[in-house]
Amino acid sequence: MTAAPALHLSGCATIDGAPIFGPVSVEVPRGRWTCLLGPSGVGKSTVLRLMAGLGDEVTLEGTVGAGDGAPLGARVALMAQSDLLLPWLDVTGNVTLGARLRGQPPQLDRARAVIEQVGLTGHAAKRPDALSGGQRQRVALARTLMEDRPVVLLDEPFSALDARSRALMQDLAATLLAGRTVLHVTHDAAEAARLGHNVLLMTQGGITSVPPPDGPTPRQFDAPETLEYQGRLMRLLMVAQ
Ligand SMILES: Nc1ncnc2c1ncn2[C@@H]1O[C@H](COP(=O)(O)OP(=O)(O)O)[C@@H](O)[C@H]1O
Numbered sequence: 001m002t003a004a005p006a007l008h009l010s011g012c013a014t015i016d017g018a019p020i021f022g023p024v025s026v027e028v029p030r031g032r033w034t035c036l037l038g039p040s041g042v043g044k045s046t047v048l049r050l051m052a053g054l055g056d057e058v059t060l061e062g063t064v065g066a067g068d069g070a071p072l073g074a075r076v077a078l079m080a081q082s083d084l085l086l087p088w089l090d091v092t093g094n095v096t097l098g099a100r101l102r103g104q105p106p107q108l109d110r111a112r113a114v115i116e117q118v119g120l121t122g123h124a125a126k127r128p129d130a131l132s133g134g135q136r137q138r139v140a141l142a143r144t145l146m147e148d149r150p151v152v153l154l155d156e157p158f159s160a161l162d163a164r165s166r167a168l169m170q171d172l173a174a175t176l177l178a179g180r181t182v183l184h185v186t187h188d189a190a191e192a193a194r195l196g197h198n199v200l201l202m203t204q205g206g207i208t209s210v211p212p213p214d215g216p217t218p219r220q221f222d223a224p225e226t227l228e229y230q231g232r233l234m235r236l237l238m239v240a241q
């Protein structure tokens with residue numbers, strides 16, 4: 001993996017002249033996990049899409065890019081809420097999809113190692129419809145790891161999971177994506193309280209940083225400082241316009 005850059009976005013976004021967000025300023029430090037927390041419809045996914053170099057339909061009056069000034073395109077992996085697995089491919093086929101799409105031979109040894117990292121050894125020959133929601137998201141995470149990009153953008157990747165699967169996925173992702181520049185969109189204060197080295201609260205009024213407790217992540221979900229911070233984020237969400 002090449003060195004993980006910082007990311008930034010500032011300005012206002014519109015689609016067909018309709019305002020989507022802004023003015024905002026988003027700074028994502030390099031090699032850290034940043035949560036972008038906010039209610040539905042506030043523009044979080046649009047921020048992420050712009051960071052990913054997607055969003056051709058969006059007009060950004062401002063700037064977006066990497067801190068080192070180099071193009072981001074080939075350095076970004078995106079993981080979304082729906083796992084986007086191909087139903088006719090097995091786990092190994094889905095994990096190696098990127099190489100196939102690029103016309104390269106799949107790296108099967110690496111795929112095996114990554115599948116083991118996400119705890120799916122023994123499921124490698126199964127198709128997505130034979131897996132639970134949590135297992136499918138593990139496959140999506142494995143595919144992200146397989147691409148080995150220094151920047152990882154996560155758009156509510158755990159929100160469809162039950163509470164236990166979600167906590168396990170949070171732990172796994174925090175461990176396996178450590179050292180990369182992660183921007184993680186979520187509407188869940190508890191999730192941001194566990195995972196963020198930085199937490200940016202996005203409301204109609206703009207984006208503000210709400211510094212989390214010190215110490216390593218993922219934070220214990222029931223530690224007093226995690227719960228206190230989660231409560232603080234929740235109160236800020238409740239008064240957000
Ligand atoms: N392609 C689009 N065309 C028109 N409006 C859009 C489009 N994509 C998003 N929007 C609007 O932009 C706003 C922000 O959307 P989004 O970035 O998806 O918010 P969030 O991820 O915070 O829920 C919403 O009001 C949504 O309806």
Ligand SMILES: [Mg+2]
Binds near residue numbers: 045046
């Ligand atoms: Mg969204």
